[in-house]
Amino acid sequence: MRRILVTGALGQIGAELTPALRKRYGAARVIASDLAEARPSDDHYERLDCTQAEAVADLMSRRDIDVVYHLAALLSAVAEDRPQDAWSVNMSGLYNVLEAARRFGCQVFFPSSIAAFGPSTPRRGTPQITIQRPTTIYGVTKVAGELLCDYYATRFGVDARGLRLPGLVSSAAPPGGGTTDYAVEMFRAAIRRKRYSCFLAAETRLDMMYMPDATRAIMALMEAEPERLRFRNAYNVSGMSVTPREIAAEIRKHAPSFAVEYRVDPKRQAIADSWPQSLECGAARADWDFSPRFDLAAMTRDMLARLGAATDPFDDANSDEVPNANAGFG
Numbered sequence: 001m002r003r004i005l006v007t008g009a010l011g012q013i014g015a016e017l018t019p020a021l022r023k024r025y026g027a028a029r030v031i032a033s034d035l036a037e038a039r040p041s042d043d044h045y046e047r048l049d050c051t052q053a054e055a056v057a058d059l060m061s062r063r064d065i066d067v068v069y070h071l072a073a074l075l076s077a078v079a080e081d082r083p084q085d086a087w088s089v090n091m092s093g094l095y096n097v098l099e100a101a102r103r104f105g106c107q108v109f110f111p112s113s114i115a116a117f118g119p120s121t122p123r124r125g126t127p128q129i130t131i132q133r134p135t136t137i138y139g140v141t142k143v144a145g146e147l148l149c150d151y152y153a154t155r156f157g158v159d160a161r162g163l164r165l166p167g168l169v170s171s172a173a174p175p176g177g178g179t180t181d182y183a184v185e186m187f188r189a190a191i192r193r194k195r196y197s198c199f200l201a202a203e204t205r206l207d208m209m210y211m212p213d214a215t216r217a218i219m220a221l222m223e224a225e226p227e228r229l230r231f232r233n234a235y236n237v238s239g240m241s242v243t244p245r246e247i248a249a250e251i252r253k254h255a256p257s258f259a260v261e262y263r264v265d266p267k268r269q270a271i272a273d274s275w276p277q278s279l280e281c282g283a284a285r286a287d288w289d290f291s292p293r294f295d296l297a298a299m300t301r302d303m304l305a306r307l308g309a310a311t312d313p314f315d316d317a318n319s320d321e322v323p324n325a326n327a328g329f330g
Helices: 014-025 053-062 076-081 083-104 137-156 179-191 211-223 244-252 266-273 282-288 296-310
Strands: 004-007 030-034 045-047 067-070 107-113 160-165 167-169 196-198 206-210 240-242 260-262
Touching: 004 014, 014 030, 014 067, 014 211, 053 083, 067 083, 067 211, 076 083, 076 137, 076 179, 076 266, 083 107, 083 137, 107 137, 107 211, 137 160, 160 211, 167 179, 167 211, 179 196, 179 206, 179 244, 179 266, 179 296, 196 244, 206 211, 206 296, 211 282, 240 296, 244 260, 244 296
Parallel strands: 004 030, 004 067, 030 045, 067 107, 107 160, 167 206, 196 260
Antiparallel strands: 206 240
């Protein structure tokens, strides 16, 4: 039976992956960790700063961990504002986890990103193996992370695996500073009957994935037989290729009065314009049977249902507020 550690468990992926892991393997076998103080109601949560190597090794040893889902990171837009912190968190944290995994014989999951690509990468049907020259510090840390995981796998035999995740849409976690977080913000604005000001241009096409598909993909990869994995690390995965205008149009099928305006943030637009519009995911399908269940229509129905159940749909019902396009991103 696996004894699992999730770092960054309170973040965008961790908020949904941690409960999914606990449902599959049992709550007592999944230790959640993050920078927040431990919660008295959760005996299986610990505060952890992944930049502290001794703390990482101590927790993994004390809890007898043999699988780590290493999610702790600064996301793209925040990382651009804090590049030194991004390098420390994203790279030192990963190095500390891999070193502890080498010592204790642990399996490691590392989430890479479409940010690992850059303007010189083919933007449509981006291949599994292609040029990777990102122009953001977040992308640089993802490429370096992919290479570091490969090194620990070949040099030390660490079973490190990973996915290149597209923009993720989650009903459980608020936006956390990612360039594709406009989609989550848009759904949340729609359920509160607010207008929304989108920080990307209407026709900005990017790959996206609904979080339930992402969590299933992560667990499927980690459970796959190793002899099937040609790449192990950084498989391309995606659920859909969409634009802000297309998401807004799908939302209006359920909320006809929902209005969106476009106030482009040049920094985040430049980041989005450097990323692929669509990924080629054949390797993931062939090697471990990747198959997403949600397209745009299914995701929209499920997101609105989940947010409506969790939020008073009449909250600020009479507000015509247009949220600040630059608020809450560091």
